[in-house]
Amino acid sequence: MNASPVSSTTAGLAVAGCTGLAVFGPLVGLSPAWIALLVGGGLLGLTLDASQLEGMGGHLLAEALPGGKMRLRRVARHEAGHWLVAREEEMKVRRVLVGTRPCLEAGLRCNGATEFELPDQVRLPMEDLRRWSRVLQAGMVAETLLEGSARGGADDRALLGRIWGLSGQDVATAQREQRRARREVEQLLRKRLDDLDVIAGRLLEGLDPEVT
Incomplete structure (x- = not known):
């Protein structure tokens, strides 16, 4: 099994912490032994994050700190858009997840997801x-x-591209219909x-x- 990648958030926190210890540790009286111990602990945490938390430890930490819910507000609004338009289209939604922890518990490496019943047929x-x-654009x-x-939506665009790619429709038609769909969604959501x-x-x- 390939090692899980470490998120940029986690790696950034680790690098910043190690740099801060190296620069400011001696100034506040920390001995080299303590600095080495703390740096080692940080690197151990980074390793555990990669192996056990799929590189999402930094996100878990950020969401657990004060103001964590505000950081997830954008994600919640994104998923709310999917859910609301799916209801309008009478499409079944399996579940909606917001937050790194529930996503990891569901086996997903992200901080938000809306899962749909995928179509049975290809075309x-x-x-x-x-x-x-x-x-998918909602x-x-x-x-x-x-x-x-x-900021989000890369997976949505990829899935939409696959659905249209398998449809047998030409590229010009796919692009035209997707632009039309986006305008329709924007009109709907502006009212909601x-x-x-x-x-x-x-x-x-x-x-x-x-x-309810």
């Missing part, structure tokens, strides 16, 4: 292609509307911004997105 009819185009649109830009924030808030609290 989808045009209307289904349009529905998937709306649902997270990025929600982020853009509520946060000013979209309050609902988006309510759903995102429930996801941040670990609640079901459905408001």
Whole structure:
């Protein structure tokens, strides 16, 4: 089995900590032995993060600190966009996860995910292609509307590209339909911004997105 990559967040924290100890440790009276011990502990933590936490330890730490939920607000809004548009399209959502810990517990290396029932057939009819185009772009649109830009969505774009690539449609048609779908989603979500924030808030609290 290949070793799990260490996240840039975790590696950055480790490097910053080691550098800080080397520079400021002697100034505050830390002996070289203590500095070596602390640096060794940091490197051990980095190794454990890579082997046991799939390189996501830095994210877990950041989310556990004060203000951690605010760091996840963008993720929650992204997933809320997927969920809301999927409901409009009557597409089944298996589950919605927000936060590194629940994602790791589900076997996913990310800090947010919305899982759908994937289609049974490879070549989808045009209307289904349009529905998937709306649902898979909804997270990025929600982020853009509520946060000013979209940081997530690479997996969404990749899946959408695969679905269209297997559809037998030409590239020009795929691009045109995806642009059309994005405009439709933007129009819908602009009218549902309050609902988006309510759903995102429930996801941040670990609640079901459905408001009963």
